[in-house]
Amino acid sequence: MVTVIHPNLEATDAKMRASNVSVYYGDKKAIDDVSIEVPSKYVTAFIGPSGCGKSTFLRALNRMNDTIPSARVEGTVELDSEDIYSDAMDVVHLRARVGMVFQKPNPFPKSIYDNIAYGPKIHGIAEKKDDLDEIVQTSLTRAGLWEEVKDRLTDSGTALSGGQQQRLCIARAIAVDPEVILMDEPCSALDPIATAKIEELIAELSGSYAIVIVTHSMQQAARVSQRTAFFHLGKIVEYGKTSDIFTNPIEQRTKDYITGRYG
Amino acid sequence: MSDTPIPTRNAARDAAFTARLKKRYAQERRFKYTGLAAILFSVAVLLVLLGNMTINGLAGFQRAEVAVELNLSELGIAANALTLSEPGALQALEIQGLKDITQFYTEQQLGADAAAGVSEQAWREVAAQVIADPEILQQNYTYHLPASPDLASAYAGEGDPAMQAMAADMVEKGQLSRNWDWGFLTRSDATNPQEVGIWGALKGSMLTMLVTLALAFPIGVLAALYLEEYAPKNRWTDVIEVSINNLAAVPSIIFGLLGLAVFLSVFPSYRSAPLIGGMTLALMTMPVIVISGRNAIKAVPPSIRDGALAIGASPVQVVFHHVLPLALPGILTGTIIGMARALGETAPLLMIGMRAFVATPPDGFTSPATVLPVQIFLWSDEIDRGFVERTSAAIIILLLFLLLMNGLAIYLRNRFERKW
Numbered sequence: 001m002v003t004v005i006h007p008n009l010e011a012t013d014a015k016m017r018a019s020n021v022s023v024y025y026g027d028k029k030a031i032d033d034v035s036i037e038v039p040s041k042y043v044t045a046f047i048g049p050s051g052c053g054k055s056t057f058l059r060a061l062n063r064m065n066d067t068i069p070s071a072r073v074e075g076t077v078e079l080d081s082e083d084i085y086s087d088a089m090d091v092v093h094l095r096a097r098v099g100m101v102f103q104k105p106n107p108f109p110k111s112i113y114d115n116i117a118y119g120p121k122i123h124g125i126a127e128k129k130d131d132l133d134e135i136v137q138t139s140l141t142r143a144g145l146w147e148e149v150k151d152r153l154t155d156s157g158t159a160l161s162g163g164q165q166q167r168l169c170i171a172r173a174i175a176v177d178p179e180v181i182l183m184d185e186p187c188s189a190l191d192p193i194a195t196a197k198i199e200e201l202i203a204e205l206s207g208s209y210a211i212v213i214v215t216h217s218m219q220q221a222a223r224v225s226q227r228t229a230f231f232h233l234g235k236i237v238e239y240g241k242t243s244d245i246f247t248n249p250i251e252q253r254t255k256d257y258i259t260g261r262y263g
Numbered sequence: 264m265s266d267t268p269i270p271t272r273n274a275a276r277d278a279a280f281t282a283r284l285k286k287r288y289a290q291e292r293r294f295k296y297t298g299l300a301a302i303l304f305s306v307a308v309l310l311v312l313l314g315n316m317t318i319n320g321l322a323g324f325q326r327a328e329v330a331v332e333l334n335l336s337e338l339g340i341a342a343n344a345l346t347l348s349e350p351g352a353l354q355a356l357e358i359q360g361l362k363d364i365t366q367f368y369t370e371q372q373l374g375a376d377a378a379a380g381v382s383e384q385a386w387r388e389v390a391a392q393v394i395a396d397p398e399i400l401q402q403n404y405t406y407h408l409p410a411s412p413d414l415a416s417a418y419a420g421e422g423d424p425a426m427q428a429m430a431a432d433m434v435e436k437g438q439l440s441r442n443w444d445w446g447f448l449t450r451s452d453a454t455n456p457q458e459v460g461i462w463g464a465l466k467g468s469m470l471t472m473l474v475t476l477a478l479a480f481p482i483g484v485l486a487a488l489y490l491e492e493y494a495p496k497n498r499w500t501d502v503i504e505v506s507i508n509n510l511a512a513v514p515s516i517i518f519g520l521l522g523l524a525v526f527l528s529v530f531p532s533y534r535s536a537p538l539i540g541g542m543t544l545a546l547m548t549m550p551v552i553v554i555s556g557r558n559a560i561k562a563v564p565p566s567i568r569d570g571a572l573a574i575g576a577s578p579v580q581v582v583f584h585h586v587l588p589l590a591l592p593g594i595l596t597g598t599i600i601g602m603a604r605a606l607g608e609t610a611p612l613l614m615i616g617m618r619a620f621v622a623t624p625p626d627g628f629t630s631p632a633t634v635l636p637v638q639i640f641l642w643s644d645e646i647d648r649g650f651v652e653r654t655s656a657a658i659i660i661l662l663l664f665l666l667l668m669n670g671l672a673i674y675l676r677n678r679f680e681r682k683w
Contacts, residue, residue, distance in 0.1 A: 064569065064573065067568070067572065069496065092575050092576070092577050093575070094575075095573055095574065095575040096575035099573060100569075100573035101573075102569060102570065102573070104566060106564070106566035106567060106569065107570075108570065108571070108585065109589065118574070118576075118584070122575070122576055122580055122584075169570070172574060173573070176574050
């Protein structure tokens with residue numbers, strides 16, 4: 001089975017390029033020989049049924065799988081043509097360039113201010129208080145949270161509502177000025193209104209960062225993304241422009257999935 | 264659709280159900296009352312223990328004292344505030360014959376028999392009072408001197424009838440009385456129960472605990488962090504884990520033997536020293552800290568680690584900025600439990616010689632000392648009846664010390680929890 005690349009897909013400059021990537025958990029092969037390009041100015045959505053390896057593949061893009069002792073990655077993943085699994089690539093530096101937002105909002109149990117300022121502080125992006133203040137304000141503004149929290153920056157980040165927490169996590173990711181933002185089902189724990197806000201935010205951010213979003217909701221993929229990859233059983237079945245995948249899929253399995261026959 | 268009719272209300276079934284329900288409630292009530300009885304029993308035992316201890320212990324903060332009025336400057340003691348503030352003041356007073364003067368004039372005032380009921384070391388208390396307040400040198404001042412063990416027990420209604428009669432006579436004349444003895448908190452061990460104090464043992468305990476904390480806390484926390492955050496999960500770490508769990512369950516006397524065999528053969532001149540005691544107790548406390556520390560670290564949600572890693576924190580930054588501060592309240596709780604156990608520990612310290620009779624408080628980590636529980640053990644072993652109450656008083660001090668330590672730890676824990 002080879003990935004079907006939709007014929008309408010025009011070439012764009014790739015921010016990240018995965019070639020023949022396989023991920024193993026112990027003996028189990030979770031991702032099987034996946035190749036894909038992540039374009040630099042678009043939102044790419046990974047869709048597919050549960051357990052198909054979307055999240056595993058996403059975590060391979062910023063080496064978060066390193067924290068799982070049994071996980072092993074084969075193939076190459078390139079960020080701006082540099083292999084991120086080579087010895088020359090420092091994993092800390094990589095994660096500063098490729099940020100991540102998780103399924104469950106996970107703000108640090110510190111103040112809202114410290115949540116945002118933590119990244120810039122450890123990377124030495126801002127040393128002075130004024131610079132930090134500015135980064136905190138811009139990040140929160142970009143995440144659409146500034147107006148809601150500007151009067152209570154010293155409150156704990158965990159005291160916010162679920163949707164606000166998730167936007168705080170996005171602001172935290174933006175604060176270190178990454179090139180790529182990976183989002184692992186960022187709305188699955190949120191109500192529809194909070195989800196709508198996050199989707200708006202993704203649309204706004206898409207001009208500035210390469211965004212990859214894993215989602216269970218096909219409507220969400222259709223709304224926020226310009227590129228869609230359909231994962232099934234550890235492989236990418238079909239990849240193309242979002243409009244093409246949803247209106248004119250080539251593979252039978254893609255058709256079945258988007259029409260709700262399984263998954 | 265099936266043709267089964269919808270069940271209707273059935274009187275017989277309802278009655279059976281009600282009966283069963285009654286039984287179930289009865290069972291619940293029985294369970295509740297048994298639990299309540301267990302609690303009441305524990306509280307009663309605790310109250311009896313504390314009440315008994317307080318009644319005995321309060322008497323332990325008092326002692327039998329003989330009142331003697333002296334005007335020392337008239338009796339030939341030449342000293343002033345300046346000389347008395349010097350370190351050698353006690354020796355200076357001794358050279359001037361304070362001991363003989365005290366003895367002679369006590370005899371003159373009370374008669375030979377009664378004077379024999381004053382402790383031989385009484386002059387030291389006179390000296391201490393004079394040094395504390397040089398003004399009293401120049402005037403007629405009533406010194407309350409500790410009674411001898413015989414007189415004290417006669418006063419308490421025990422021993423030689425003649426002695427008891429004399430004690431009763433002295434009480435009538437206002438020469439003998441039981442007074443609050445705050446010196447108990449500042450003196451050290453002695454042979455006469457009227458002259459003992461707890462300060463030596465208390466200071467010994469503090470020094471020992473400091474050594475224990477300084478060794479066990481960092482080693483325990485670092486070991487826990489390494490095992491949880493860095494160590495690969497393989498057979499070797501399993502072996503280490505099992506060993507640490509076993510170490511926490513080893514009887515404390517074994518640690519005493521280890522301290523004796525290892526520490527004392529390396530530092531043979533530090534027998535009875537808080538340094539060695541603290542090292543021995545640290546061995547015992549460390550596994551407790553490691554185990555509780557690992558549990559506290561495990562309880563930190565992995566999502567926090569992921570969040571920190573995902574914005575590019577290095578593993579060390581994840582540990583020290585996020586995991587450790589979040590786990591610290593739990594680690595502190597474990598440390599308190601370990602330290603409290605160490606504070607009450609007697610057996611291992613007996614092995615390394617901290618049961619010696621030490622009449623002066625230790626002036627450092629390497630000078631001979633004893634600790635509170637050992638002091639309690641030693642006093643409870645004494646023949647003189649006067650030590651019974653002193654033992655209870657020492658127990659109260661030990662419990663208060665424990666309470667203070669726990670209070671401090673709870674305060675620290677809450678502080679950290681608020682901040683994070």
